[in-house]
């Protein structure tokens with residue numbers, strides 16, 4: 344089940360509050376006569392913290408407004424995404440300190456990312472969309488090498504790859520099966536898509552979204568009935584709905 348977006352936004356808010364309180368404490372210390380000896384170092388830290396606090400506050404407010412009401416102007420939207428992507432590792436560490444499972448924070452971040460991509464409502468031509476599928480969707484006993492070319496699949500129907508290829512054919516989109524970040528980056532470099540629709544677990548999706556910035560990445564979580572990285576599944580209906588949303592009237596438009 345998807346983790347609510349409010350978890351990531353709540354941790355983000357907590358981070359911003361901690362930052363502002365630290366700033367107030369430092370400013371108080373800066374004004375003490377005993378602090379004169381460190382004044383240049385303190386001034387530097389104060390300026391750096393003020394910039395990060397202002398950026399966090401702006402990104403948090405705009406992200407919340409975007410999630411609730413729609414997109415901010417595109418330039419601001421890019422800035423919000425940049426700040427969120429930059430602060431994501433810190434938010435994950437903050438979650439860890441509070442005993443919040445890393446997977447939950449990553450899942451919530453993916454939800455926030457998807458919503459920010461969604462509110463921009465960018466439609467792309469089918470050939471400009473890259474669908475990235477994880478190798479763990481393939482049946483673990485299948486001998487066919489589909490990472491070189493997904494169409495090496497013999498379409499036996501034993502795993503979801505068969506139906507996923509039919510979906511890619513129907514919508515005429517590029518599809519690659521990848522074993523991790525290196526192959527995913529190679530596919531992105533080769534095809535230069537305008538948008539990526541990626542299926543993966545929380546960890547791979549969140550790192551892929553961060554690595555690919557500023558390229559918009561829609562994330563769809565896989566299902567793991569047999570545990571991680573083994574004979575995983577994905578909802579075809581969820582993927583088709585996303586394809587419809589991303590391609591819109593551009594569907595099949597080469």
Ligand code: SF4
Pocket residue numbers: 481482485486487489496497498499500501502503504505
């Ligand atoms: S559908 Fe069949 S041939 Fe294709 S990857 Fe899955 S198991 Fe292999």
